[in-house]
Amino acid sequence: MRTIRFLLQKEFRQIFRNKIILAMIIVMPSVQLMILPLAADYEIKNINIAIVDHDRSSYSQNLISTITASGYFKLTGFENSFKEALHLIEQDQADLILEIPQGFERNLIREGEQKMFIAVNAINGVKANLGGSYLTSIIKNYNNGIRLELSPATRFSRNPSIEILSSNWFNNLLSYRVFMVPGILAFLVTMIGGFLSCLNIVKEKEVGTIEQINVTPIKKHHFILGKLIPFWILGNVVFTIGLLISWLIYGIVPVGNLAVLYGFIGVYLLSVLGFGLLVSTFCETQQQAMFIMFFFMMVFILLGGLFTSIDSMPEWAQIISKLNPVSYLISVMRMVILKGSSLNDIVPHLIITFVFAVVLNTWAALNYKKTT
Amino acid sequence: MKQFIIFLRKEFAHVLRDRKTLLILFGMPITQILIFGFALTNEVKNSKIVVVDNAKDVASHKIISRIEASRYFEIEEAMLNANQIEESFQQGLIRMAVVFPANFNHDLVHQNKGQVQIIADASDPNTATTLTNYVSAIIQDYQAEMDKVNAIPYRIEPQVRMLYNPQLKGVHNFVPGVIALVLMLVCVMMTAVSIVREKETGTMEILLVSPFKPMMVMISKAIPYLILSLINVTSILLLSVFVLKVPVNGSILLLFAESTLFIITCLTLGIFISVKTNSQQVAMLISLMGMMLPTILFSGFMFPIENMPKALQIFSNIVPSKWFYIIVKSIMIKGVGFSEIWKETVILIGMTIFLLGLSLKNFKIRLA
């Protein structure tokens, strides 16, 4: 026990001595947490539309003003031909084209039916889908209006209609910040823990001080614990700062129990740090450790279920995400902070994360060799 | 010139000698492109939902079977009351609940009005809106068919055509983004430690007393990594085309030239970080901790840049991968030529020159 005390004292002295790194550990996550959630917004708004109106009738004029008044669309081009409009799409100045054919008004009234053409830049499939369906529903409403105007009788006709009542629980304004802030905080805590721990032992290897440690009768698990605890505390500090920022800047107060949240973070940090130390024991240079950690961090973050949904991934990627500690943290953060889930709800996550922590740290301790 | 070649040989030796790192440098970007290319999509599908069917009649069955047939949903076994729905949300088991009231069909036929309730777990707003839209669309389709049967007059029929990516595949949007993201981070990291490591181990002093110009030092540091990255780009593009099945509609030569430019920009950024910092750890923390999330977010493939607050939109302009993403997307998917992307190209060239100038200036200060 006494050995650990000396190890901790040494690690903390080194951490506090290097003011630049200490400042980076605290400032970088804070600044990123303040800014990045503002950038992470999927909500599709300001869809740029180019319109080609071959009809130039009062109906088509009306339709166009209904579309621009809807608030979803921004008219960025009013072209004479489809080809010109397509050019706007190529330059990324328009997301979709509405082409109103000649004779639109006349045909609609005489034939009772008229087609209309919409072309969508579908490189971003989701945006395309949504833009297309917004536009069709606006046209549909407009169509209903015309129908009423042309044959008021239909108002009383027996057309069954289904009304859809939708409600959004836990975040009824559908605010992306509420969703992103806990997630980004999860990433930041993970990165701090992972990067610091992976660089640590390998730095002692590079500088040569590890030799001096290896000739001492120090126990392997003491050494690993001595590395683990300081970063564990640092991780908790960063997490706490993050919670304060979420509260002060975004007004997000955890709905669930704080103790549950901290309990989970405590176990989670052990698993991430264990992973970092494991990487550290495998590498000879800091550069190697950094590249390997970079690789895993990218996979952990991008497959973590925050930016894209895990359900939509192929089978094998879903299996990977079962082995991804970050995905458990993301969902626990969302559960406890936003939905008010209780300890019972997160027990499965907690158990799995605990298993990660035990396995990774044991592996790291076994893989740290005092002899070659 | 002879000196330069000698120096270059030394740098190659450094890079090639460390087999483990070399393996990582080649293997990592390829694996990442494969994983992300296949796994990342902003589509929402296979979402677990419950349907609470209190009606159990013709209309509700028809709608439910349509929902079942859609690839977006996976219907979990039914639950009965609202409390259970909330519980399932809290345990993270389901994403949405669709509730049909008793007498749904009866109301629809006799009162011309039926109600369907959709409850979404909006703690993930993206999935919530998308799923709500999907279900609404399914119900509207059902309604449109009823309308057709009932022969409603004065119908406008919008015909929607999807350009470039008719199947709305996620890969087409994400692969160019992932290429930009991975290339940028890897290239920056490669050179970010290069100079600072020599400072740390003390070999820098030897270089500083030699008659070598700073420019030469930097170029010879970057060249091995440039060649390495070009090999990586080649394999990444081969993978994209043959494994991920993303077409290259434009000129491959142009794509290659633009990639080379982008790699140089990123290597220069790395060198700038290396010149500015004094320890490997600081350089690494900046290029990893400092750059990873911003690069993911501001490249623009994950989140539309036009949605961001004005200040952040302006900020996104200094992220090189944003420009490269536009270039790759334009060449690969849209198949346009240089005339459509000259602006982005000029910006990348400008950034490179600017960073190179800054690095040189800071390098000279170190000499004094």
Place this chain on the structure above:
Amino acid sequence: METVIKTENLTKRFGDFIAANEISFEVYKGEIFGFLGANGAGKTTAMRMLCGLSIPSSGKATIAGYDIYRQTELIKKNIGYMSQKFSLYDDLTILENIQFFGGIYGLSNKQIKDKSESLIEQLGLHQEAKKLVVSLPLGWKQKLSFSVAVLHEPKIVFLDEPTGGVDPVTRRQFWDLIYEAANRGVTIFVTTHYMDEAEYCNRISIMVDGKIEALDTPSHLKKTFAATSMDEVFYQLARGAKRGD
């Protein structure tokens, strides 16, 4: 005389390369044992095996009575080690380094305090005690390293080229420290390239291409090789070496 290091046919192979080839020798308590050899002769490899940093490929050895294979952790309690590369923590102060290594070896707080004071006194580092080690000149760093290596009063201390790159005056002072430790009964196992330092040793062994080619007191060696100085002895032996930098 009590034997503290005993090796029999100790061998270390790295693939086809035999770094240390069946070396056998004994070192007695309180002795200053010089371990000489050209660069690449296998000195550091041999020393790393004796310290428990590297597992031998074959052969037997006991250090302070403990087996080199099974009891490495017990060996580590009884030895001190100073590597070729300076390996105290650059970003800690002198006092903090002493405190840390003292703590790791299980000294009590009082022992640590007394030891630090006497050590700083002995090295004359009052001014620098609270300065970062990185700011010290190399000579002082080496003296500090040695003092830290013997802090826990080990039975044996291994020194790997302790005076490389150090000026003659400091080297002299360094050897004073070594003698002092030897007088307290500490066995010193030291590698060096300086032949004047070899003369300071009680006995020396000379390694060529992974084998021990000679082992005796300096004066006997000079007699055997009919040489006037250790330089000559070394030259006669090392000349035939096939390995080197």
